[in-house]
Amino acid sequence: MNQERLTRRDVLKLAGVGGAVAAVLSGCGPMAKYVRRRPYVEQPEYALPGKSVYFATTCRECPAGCGLVVRTVEGRAIKVEGNPNHPLNRGGTCARAQAALQGLYNPDRARGPKARGGKAITWEEGIDAVARALQDTPPEGIVFLLGLAPDHLAELVYELTQALGAPAPIRFGALAMVEARQTLAAAAEAVFGQKAVPTFDIAKAELVISFGANFLETWLSPVAYAKAYGAMRQGHPGRRGILVQVEPRMSMTGANADLWLPAKPGTEGLVALALGRLMAEAAGVEPPEAFAQVDPAQAAQTAEVPLEKLEKVARYAVQDVERVVALPGGVVLGYENGAEVAKAILALNGLLERLGKPSLIYFTPPAGGRAPLAPATYEEIQALVDRMKAGQVKALFIHGVNPVYEFPKALGIEEALLKVPLVISFASFDDETVPYAHYHLPDHTFLESWGYQRVQVGADREVLSGFQPVVVPVFDTRATADVLLAAVQKVGGALAEQVPYKNEVEFIQKQVAEFQKRNDGVYQATHPKVFWALFLQHGGWWTQEATAAPAQAQVPALQVAEASFGRGEFHLVVFPHPILADGASANNPWLQETPDPTTTVMWNTWVEMHPETAAKLGVQHDDVVQVQSPYGAISAAVYVYPGIRPDTLAIPMGQGHKALGRWAKDRGANPLELLGSGTNGAGDAAFGSVRVVVRKTGERRPLARKENTVGVYGDGRYQPVEKKPETATSKQE
């Protein structure tokens, strides 16, 4: 035998041993069955081992206020579901409610009170700092900056500021900026005479004409609207509702529409006027003054929308169906004339009423007759930032909003924060604003919180949605209301007399007790403690019957022109991420892993670009481009998307965090950095008026996409670049 080669004996030796190793090492791992059982330290009477205990509470991931039922086992929350009895969401939830469990048990949560620099302090020291701030700061220099949830904390803080003589709390957030709530309220005042965000009863509609309102994804109260949408489509036997969507970038709502009209950005107001005029013509009546000036053919041409389609919609609305509603939302309100555009679209409903159509718009009655504090306009926020820069704000309390991330850089919030001598943050996570705070006194997450929320939009009756903790607080956090009340007790004197509550629950119980007198609720009780127990058991209080009445619309005077824009090559649509929304829960792997409904992109930011635009620029999927506006620049990977106008780019919010936790940090880009300080005529941000230029960077960053990467639209992820024709020089190679 040739000794150079491997002998049979060698092979058998190796094979035998190798096989044995493979067999053993590929066996099972450590026993998972020895998972530790940890019984309670103090077992509540109602909690039996292995048996689930369900708590009704409310979601606070967005301001809508959907009711939840959370399943817990032995003191641990394991599943979130919607509360089937809650009038707003009727058992439905969105992705963020479901993922709230990962917010509760998130390892990157703030675990206890800290002073600037990360030094751990006791709660006593934290409360002392708050007490000193309340006592020593001149009242006009105290500012409370709160989030958008219309909750008990806002009401308590309002009472506190009244007692102090300080300015009322300011509610704001990135969502408010891109939802333009104040614009809607102002337009509603002009058309309905009521300054509040209207609710559009699309469940009853046969034709819905939505201008940019992405009600199936994130707009105002998406779960309630999604349920209503289902009723519109399938809730009326023999009749299926029709949806027309007018927007420059196809949202998921647009993808569900029967007719999607990508009007040129800034012309949606003209489209509304044209539709109004065409409707009047189809009905054979004189159009009202406001609609009489527009020339539909001219408007259609300016808007780059086929006139026949507008005529078809107008005819259908007038001749073929009874119930029609038009709703404004999204980027359509974000142009520099957004206020007028909103009025024009709402006025369409006034026109429809004149043509004999029933009103499908109502206003959610405020629970207990008490409307929540309105969110601030962008103008008011800029005024606040200016006050901060001028050194007029001496103590700033921040809760439920992350200014350093959510405010566009153009406002200069960071430099403004540095001018405030005392900043106290109540954030539950170490977000971008916390390093600017002198004290970080983390609040509980909403699954550990008491409270209530007065539902503002989406419900057809008064709803006071209740919160209760479903678990004992996981970390050493405290309810912000408790911290403030403890500080007030410390200050004592007149302040403690005017704000006399010992703790948060006492305040909440007092407000809830107001409803015990009512006899139109879903439950009654004679004893206050029984009423409180029923309040917690039901997850809130609401009326037995729907009480919202249809609002009558007028047609006010309108001044709608094509919107003007700044310099730049492309229009920019900044939209709330369909899953992450404003990005407050970006440190949540479940949410990051959930694919965006239209593009299926996960874990990153993308720039939506039409295939023609991409070809012109010479970019494909996953090429990184730099998008620059007059106010900032960001880089993100391209997603070639046919559902967008070639002259428009769209970038979702939510990513681009520099803090917040390991899954959010340094991931993607924040398109809010591209926005400026302009307003839209109603004080809200003109976030749709920004134009940008795009530059190839030459990098590639493959996006994680759930869809088939070979290509849904026939192109491929790795499409070969068009070979340039041979030139004299290249031939030599």
Added chain:
Amino acid sequence: MSTAPSQLRKAVVNVVAFAVLGALVLGATWLYASQRVPPQPLEFNHYVHVQQLGLSCLYCHSNAPRGQSAGLPQVNRCIACHNQLEPKSPATRALQKYAENGETIPWVPVSIQPDFVYFSHAPHVQQGISCQVCHGEVGQQTVAQPIRQQNMGWCLSCHTNLPNLTPERLTKLQSCETCHK
């Protein structure tokens, strides 16, 4: 006659085989070690509590008549007595530590069935079957030990042998979906 290269080759093969064998032994040891039951966080002595003090099983495992899992005592149940006793043993000292810190005790489960088995204590206890029938004389043990081979055949040895049962009930007891829902 063996040449130098073939000697080297033989040596290499032997070294490789030896190394692989060594890896195998280490792997097997690791695997064995990982399958062993971890120690309890504190050595709870059943003999003292059951045999000497006369506590009934249900005093601590009170959920047995009511639900699937018999449950483990909340720390407050232990502390009710041990608050008044001098912590002399390592176990009682450990218990005191857990109670002072307000921590839950991470017990290692003893009587475990795989995930695909549905077992509920309630119907068994409510039929009057005493705990010792399945769990053995835990009262005689110090740290609780599981019954060996508590498998399907063992369960069926009872489920097929019960006297005075209607045919329907007997069928149900032996039917797959009763225990493998």
